[in-house]
Amino acid sequence: MIGPLFYPFILVAGALQAIGVTMNAALRGALVNPWLAAAVSFLPIVFVFVAMLAIRPVPLPTRDDLAGMPWWAPLGGIAGAVAVFGGLLFVDKVGAGAFNGLLITANLLTSLAIDHFGWLGMPKHRAGKARIAGAGLMVAGIVLIAAF
Template sequence: MNAGWIIPFIIIGGALQSCGAAMNGQLNKYVVNPWLASAVSFALITLFFLGASLIMPHPLPTREQLAQMPWWAVVGGLVGAVQVYAGLTLVNKVGAGPFVGFTVTAALVTSLLVDHFGWFRMQPHALNPGRIIGGLLLVGGIGLIAKF
């Protein structure tokens, strides 16, 4: 991917996440069973990426790379499933704005900790006053969105 598209792609992904939460809320409304609705959502994701990997099958990991992979690396999708399930079952109760606001705020505050402590083999980025103030502004912002 061209480096000039990185930030716009991330922004588009964030915008689509808001749409996805609302779409998943409707999926759950009509499928009725949140576990089945989650399975439908993930089945489409799985089929999409299986198709993409068939179209572009390279590169493939080596045995050495797979042997060096931490055990928790494969759990990322399951962790993401918690967010999908929350969207399916809760977005209609609180609204898309507060739902995404809480999601983004919780994700950013947690990301600051992941960066600071270098969790999950991330390169450490120390907390500093600017990062702390930015996190606090997000927390304050979601408080306002949820209240009004």
């Protein structure tokens, strides 16, 4: 059981993602070089997680854990970095609403496919009519946000 703060935490994380993309655009504007801005943006993240590992070093993986890990598992950070870099480059050009709407809609559509087909080791959750209708509403919403 995850507890009562599960959904509020996700909502706060989503709000912070929208704020972070905007902050990163300002960082890129100030530092000019988007690669430098991306590196500066990730430095505090690395510091926080290394500090947390130092404070709470257990559990650590066993050799069996590492041997059983899919080859692609460590690439999740790079996947997230693409979204951060996209924000660095484009949020001020298309607007925070359109950028985050496109990002979240693409995330949702991909997530529905991952759930439906059980890709990347996820349990299968059928993409029924209601889920597909919800995705269609997201697409319609982002079309309205981006167009106006």
